[in-house]
Amino acid sequence: MKGGKIKSRKYHTIQEYIRKRIQVGTYPVGSYLPSENEICGQFSTTRTTVRKALDELLKEGFIEKEQGKGSKVVERRKSLGLLTVKGFSGSIDYEVRTIITKGPKITQWDPIIPFTLTEEEKKSDCVYFQRVRHINDRPVVLENNWYANDALQVIDSEEFIEGSFFKTLSQAYFIEVMGAEQELRSIPASQEVAKNLGIQQGIPILHISVRFHTSKQGLNLYGDLYCNTTDYPIRNSYFL
Amino acid sequence: MKGGKIKSRKYHTIQEYIRKRIQVGTYPVGSYLPSENEICGQFSTTRTTVRKALDELLKEGFIEKEQGKGSKVVERRKSLGLLTVKGFSGSIDYEVRTIITKGPKITQWDPIIPFTLTEEEKKSDCVYFQRVRHINDRPVVLENNWYANDALQVIDSEEFIEGSFFKTLSQAYFIEVMGAEQELRSIPASQEVAKNLGIQQGIPILHISVRFHTSKQGLNLYGDLYCNTTDYPIRNSYFL
DNA sequence: CGAAACAACTTGTATGCACAAGTAATAATT
DNA sequence: AATTATTACTTGTGCATACAAGTTGTTTCG
Numbered sequence: 001m002k003g004g005k006i007k008s009r010k011y012h013t014i015q016e017y018i019r020k021r022i023q024v025g026t027y028p029v030g031s032y033l034p035s036e037n038e039i040c041g042q043f044s045t046t047r048t049t050v051r052k053a054l055d056e057l058l059k060e061g062f063i064e065k066e067q068g069k070g071s072k073v074v075e076r077r078k079s080l081g082l083l084t085v086k087g088f089s090g091s092i093d094y095e096v097r098t099i100i101t102k103g104p105k106i107t108q109w110d111p112i113i114p115f116t117l118t119e120e121e122k123k124s125d126c127v128y129f130q131r132v133r134h135i136n137d138r139p140v141v142l143e144n145n146w147y148a149n150d151a152l153q154v155i156d157s158e159e160f161i162e163g164s165f166f167k168t169l170s171q172a173y174f175i176e177v178m179g180a181e182q183e184l185r186s187i188p189a190s191q192e193v194a195k196n197l198g199i200q201q202g203i204p205i206l207h208i209s210v211r212f213h214t215s216k217q218g219l220n221l222y223g224d225l226y227c228n229t230t231d232y233p234i235r236n237s238y239f240l
Numbered sequence: 241m242k243g244g245k246i247k248s249r250k251y252h253t254i255q256e257y258i259r260k261r262i263q264v265g266t267y268p269v270g271s272y273l274p275s276e277n278e279i280c281g282q283f284s285t286t287r288t289t290v291r292k293a294l295d296e297l298l299k300e301g302f303i304e305k306e307q308g309k310g311s312k313v314v315e316r317r318k319s320l321g322l323l324t325v326k327g328f329s330g331s332i333d334y335e336v337r338t339i340i341t342k343g344p345k346i347t348q349w350d351p352i353i354p355f356t357l358t359e360e361e362k363k364s365d366c367v368y369f370q371r372v373r374h375i376n377d378r379p380v381v382l383e384n385n386w387y388a389n390d391a392l393q394v395i396d397s398e399e400f401i402e403g404s405f406f407k408t409l410s411q412a413y414f415i416e417v418m419g420a421e422q423e424l425r426s427i428p429a430s431q432e433v434a435k436n437l438g439i440q441q442g443i444p445i446l447h448i449s450v451r452f453h454t455s456k457q458g459l460n461l462y463g464d465l466y467c468n469t470t471d472y473p474i475r476n477s478y479f480l
Numbered sequence: 481c482g483a484a485a486c487a488a489c490t491t492g493t494a495t496g497c498a499c500a501a502g503t504a505a506t507a508a509t510t
Numbered sequence: 511a512a513t514t515a516t517t518a519c520t521t522g523t524g525c526a527t528a529c530a531a532g533t534t535g536t537t538t539c540g
Contacts, residue, residue: 009493035520046495053520059299060480067521068502082332179479185469186426186444204426204444211480229425239419239453240300249523275490286525291491307491308532 013052014043022062022073023168023170027188032070033063060176076176095136097165101196102130104154110146114183115211120218124150128167129157132196140232142196144224151219169214176215183209193226254283254293262302262313263410272310273303300416316416335376338404340397341436342370346389353386353421353462355451360458364390369397369405372436380472382436384464391459409454416455423449433466446474 018039021027033039039050054071063071071135107128109117127149133141145165151174161168169175185207194201206229212221227234258279261267262293279290294311297303303311347368349357373381378437385405392413409415425447434441441446446469452461467474 011493037520046497046519049494052493055295065521066503068504069520071521179477181477182475184446184474184476186446186467187469188444192395204428206424206426206446227426229427232481234424235422236424236476237419237421251523277490286527287491288526289524292523305491306533308534310490310533450504 010045011049011052011056012045014039014045014050015056018053018057019060019062020174022057023040023174027073027170029073029075031073033073035070060178097134097137099132099134100129100157100160100163101132101158102128104129106149106154110144110224112144112209112224113146114209115181116221118218118220120150121148121220124148127152127154135232138231139197140228142193143227146222147219167202173216174221177212177221179213182210185209189226189228197226199228199229199230203228203230205229208234250283250285251289251296252277254285254290255296258293258297258300259300260414262297263414265411267313267378269313269315272312275310279384314347334446337374337377339372339374340369340400340403341372343397344369344394346394350384350464352384352449352464354449355421355462358458358460360390361388361460364388367392367394374473376470380468382466386462387459391456409419413456415459416462417452418455419453421451425449429466429468437466437468439468439470443468443470445469448474 018033027033033054034042036047036050036054037051040047043050054063057071058065061076062073064074065071073108081184104127106125109122109126110128125148126146128144128146131143131145132139133143152175155165155168159168159172161171165176187205187207188202189197189199189205191201193205194203197205206225206227208218208223208227210223210225212223214221258267258273267273269430273294273358274282276287276290276294280287283290284312289389294303297311298305301316302313304314305311344367346365349362349366350368354480365388366386368384368386371383371385371434373383392415393404395408399408406417427447428442429437429439429444429445433445434443437445442456446465446467448463448465448467450463450465454461
């Protein structure tokens with residue numbers, strides 16, 4: 001073994017230990033982590049090191065800190081600058097239902113992807129699936145997804161936790177999204193898009209091409225989304 | 241004086257000191273800050289405190305750290321998840337020219353803003369200006385901007401540094417963008433938008449409503465953008 | 481001359497300690 | 511009973527120190 005020398009950074013092992021326990025639900029969202037001093041005891045270290053580990057988890061959006069109280073586990077999606085659909089009037093309840101229309105299967109890379117694939121990805125087969133997201137039982141987003149089969153096995157659609165691919169990656173494979181690049185375009189709905197979203201051909205559609213970078217070496221997730229923003233605009237927010 | 245008790249946090253004063261020197265160009269983009277030990281000497285403190293200050297600047301996107309070399313000043317825009325126009329083929333050079341079409345002036349708040357104004361903003365007058373961004377001498381983005389006059393004076397268009405409003409805020413007023421909320425829609429071009437962007441009415445246009453939060457208390461910047469993404473898609477990326 | 485070793489810097493990780501400041505439940509006082 | 515003070519926790523800030531690890535230029539050696 002030559003490559004892959006792992007520096008033993010104490011704060012990093014603590015960080016990974018806590019991260020996994022958050023992912024599997026040992027520390028559920030809303031709960032508080034053990035106090036810094038308790039963690040010190042468990043790992044025979046000092047608060048400086050523990051605080052460094054917690055700082056990293058803070059930066060990654062897993063926890064929030066409250067002086068005098070503790071470190072609280074938070075819903076991570078909110079801390080990412082991800083695009084999300086927004087309810088019609090902003091306050092009414094609405095239910096998002098995701099239907100997998102083309103099951104995960106091995107295909108060729110689609111040339112519609114506007115990002116340059118890595119050499120490893122080009123050489124690999126590609127896993128593809130398509131989903132339609134419904135809000136209040138009306139189709140709103142048509143989403144195509146690809147990833148290199150060399151980097152991750154085919155995950156069966158029945159395996160999806162709560163129908164969510166990202167949730168499955170996190171909880172079952174410990175893979176997290178660490179960043180993304182996106183390209184946004186406004187285009188007229190093609191025949192296929194119009195059919196899937198139940199709208200007229202030519203209606204303005206928000207086209208999003210996205211590449212997600214993950215915590216797993218070599219694994220990028222590619223997305224090609226078509227959003228009908230007539231009733232449900234796309235939201236995005238970020239904060240330092 | 242009652243309100244506004246400022247806790248004396250040593251790392252915070254160091255952080256602000258360095259931030260200002262970056263903003264005014266004493267530490268230009270690409271240069272290296274003084275070493276941690278030098279800063280320790282200047283402020284009669286320890287590396288722990290200096291590193292905390294640098295950590296904050298790192299989180300805010302002002303610097304990058306390179307082990308063995310130093311802390312480098314970087315172009316901050318890149319670290320923010322801001323939307324930017326992308327060149328046609330991705331690699332060709334293109335020049336963005338911004339023309340102010342309606343000079344900064346005091347008006348009423350425009351009801352098109354889809355965010356809830358604060359009470360202070362509602363009570364205040366509103367500064368408005370409109371710009372058109374050209375790429376390779378063709379109009380691509382029509383942009384309306386508003387902010388509360390109570391929070392910031394009217395800045396004359398001649399005062400804009402390199403034609404950029406945000407650059408002016410940073411370098412002349414030390415105000416930085418700390419976050420944003422955005423709403424994206426795909427809409428057909430209205431008559432006014434079509435006229436300003438030199439396109440046919442009805443062509444799909446990317447409509448972006450944005451609220452920027454700033455480092456200045458009470459100051460939000462509101463934007464209403466219409467982008468012709470036919471030749472120049474909008475880019476956005478974020479990383480943890 | 482070229483390569484290896486070294487020295488002098490930089491940032492990264494870690495220990496150990498002390499006290500400030502915020503929170504929450506309990507005890508003491510009014 | 512209601513208010514106040516205390517106490518025991520939590521995280522936040524800061525000092526002093528040590529060594530690891532990465533970078534760069536210089537010196538030494540073959």
